[in-house]
Amino acid sequence: VNAAERPVAVWLVLSMLASVGFGIAYALDANGTLPHGNQWLGGSIAAALGCAGVATILWSIRLVPPEQVLEERHDVPSSRADRGAAGAELTAGVEVVSRRRGLARLLGGAVGALGLASLFPLRSLVGENPDATLGRTKWTAGARLVREDGSPLRAADIDEGSVATVFPEGFAGDADSQTMLVRLHPSLLRGDAAKASWSPDGFIAYSKVCTHAGCPVALYRNDIHALVCPCHQSAFDVTKGATPIEGPAERALPQLPLRREGEYLVAQSPYPEPVGPSWWDRR
Numbered sequence: 001v002n003a004a005e006r007p008v009a010v011w012l013v014l015s016m017l018a019s020v021g022f023g024i025a026y027a028l029d030a031n032g033t034l035p036h037g038n039q040w041l042g043g044s045i046a047a048a049l050g051c052a053g054v055a056t057i058l059w060s061i062r063l064v065p066p067e068q069v070l071e072e073r074h075d076v077p078s079s080r081a082d083r084g085a086a087g088a089e090l091t092a093g094v095e096v097v098s099r100r101r102g103l104a105r106l107l108g109g110a111v112g113a114l115g116l117a118s119l120f121p122l123r124s125l126v127g128e129n130p131d132a133t134l135g136r137t138k139w140t141a142g143a144r145l146v147r148e149d150g151s152p153l154r155a156a157d158i159d160e161g162s163v164a165t166v167f168p169e170g171f172a173g174d175a176d177s178q179t180m181l182v183r184l185h186p187s188l189l190r191g192d193a194a195k196a197s198w199s200p201d202g203f204i205a206y207s208k209v210c211t212h213a214g215c216p217v218a219l220y221r222n223d224i225h226a227l228v229c230p231c232h233q234s235a236f237d238v239t240k241g242a243t244p245i246e247g248p249a250e251r252a253l254p255q256l257p258l259r260r261e262g263e264y265l266v267a268q269s270p271y272p273e274p275v276g277p278s279w280w281d282r283r
């Protein structure tokens with residue numbers, strides 16, 4: 001590497017080092033031992049690409065001859081002297097290229113290191129299938145309904161037209177399990193006859209996690225018997241299986257099967273379908 005080539009070589013070596021740094025940062029980040037992992041990953045790959053870019057610019061400025069060469073059209077065949085001169089020029093050109101062999105190796109090394117660094121993130125695609133966990137809540141058969149403070153909820157505590165946020169006993173506050181309990185006059189309930197047996201004495205329970213984007217469906221309009229999500233105003237008709245009647249949600253809120261056990265309410269089973277936004281399991 002001569003003096004003109006040295007800056008190009010330096011930037012190529014820096015690019016390789018940054019690519020190696022990306023690999024190390026990725027490994028440490030995967031172990032959870034690297035604070036600010038995203039910043040290190042982004043910074044190192046940006047440095048690798050930036051250094052390779054600077055090397056390319058310097059190469060074109062310092063090492064590529066700037067002049068334009070035009071050759072006048074001439075008679076065919078060329079004279080013996082011209083052919084001899086062309087051969088000599090070709091030989092000289094090959095020598096120039098072979099003198100840059102070291103630089104070409106460095107360029108190959110920098111591009112190869114970048115290519116290897118870009119393969120590291122493929123490992124991030126390996127992981128547990130989310131279906132195994134995203135489809136479950138803490139509700140189990142026989143779980144008693146409790147309030148947010150963990151106290152058991154008595155059926156007599158809820159008047160007709162009232163609602164309460166409930167959780168499975170032992171898991172008060174669990175975000176995926178939050179459920180809206182509504183008490184209606186039994187004559188109001190319509191729709192799926194099979195699900196009518198899930199609503200003893202007009203008590204009916206739906207997941208509180210909005211099927212649009214996951215906000216808590218925290219409001220209830222007794223005049224239209226609808227649960228309303230405050231985020232984008234989706235409304236769900238609780239008398240008809242919580243089917244959406246307004247707003248962007250397209251899927252009904254899953255219904256939790258209930259039964260009476262003395263003065264308390266308990267779940268007959270877990271939710272029969274996944275709760276929450278429908279994009280990951282339906283579309």
Ligand code: FES
Nearest residue numbers: 210212213229232
């Ligand atoms: S999150 Fe409920 S309507 Fe958008």
